[in-house]
Amino acid sequence: MIIERIVGNLAEVDCTKRHMEKVYLASDDLVKRIQRVTTDHGKEIGIRLKEPKDLLDGDILYMDERNVIAIQVRADDLLVIRPTSIRQMGEIAHQLGNRHLPAQFEGEEMLVQYDYLVEELLLQLGIPYERSNRTVKQAFRHIGHHHG
Structure with missing residues (x-):
């Protein structure tokens, strides 16, 4: 078929x-x-x-x-990020953007695929998060980009 x-x-x-x-x-x-x-x-x-x-x-x-x-x-291994302020959201969004990491949003949560370096960054910045196995509704889409 x-x-x-x-x-x-x-x-x-x-x-x-x-x-x-x-x-x-x-x-x-x-x-x-x-x-x-x-x-x-x-x-x-x-x-x-x-x-x-x-x-x-x-x-x-x-x-x-x-x-x-x-x-x-299938469920993905995710970091579920819950910034407590607009400043925290801006900091982590900027850092993830520099790494070209795709993110999804569900309500007040930012979802990214698990990466130990991102987890270390979240700990350094003091941004609340948890590691969780969750099903996402759509694919994490990488946007093609290069610095020129």
Whole structure:
């Protein structure tokens, strides 16, 4: 089976009366438009998206009257950063930007993939954080950039 488009997302479609199969992906794989995956029931699927769109947690790859195949993102090892002031937010955002590290935001929290050097920096700056395994909704996208 070759999947060329996303049918919907589990957050928006009621699939409770259908047999559910999951494709477990690392967050890094969400940016790949072409890949071969296997469901948790052993079914091989090719993904070849026609649109240049990142995959998201809960995206439905296939759905008929009885069956659904959807993406579930595996948990990432993350640093969950909780600055207590705009100054702390500015300091850590500047430092992470200098390292070209992608970040995501959920409410008042900044999420970055675990890096021991970033953890040391957070300790030096006295910025509250915790290390946590969490599922992110979208890929950490690295933005191509070079200093010239």
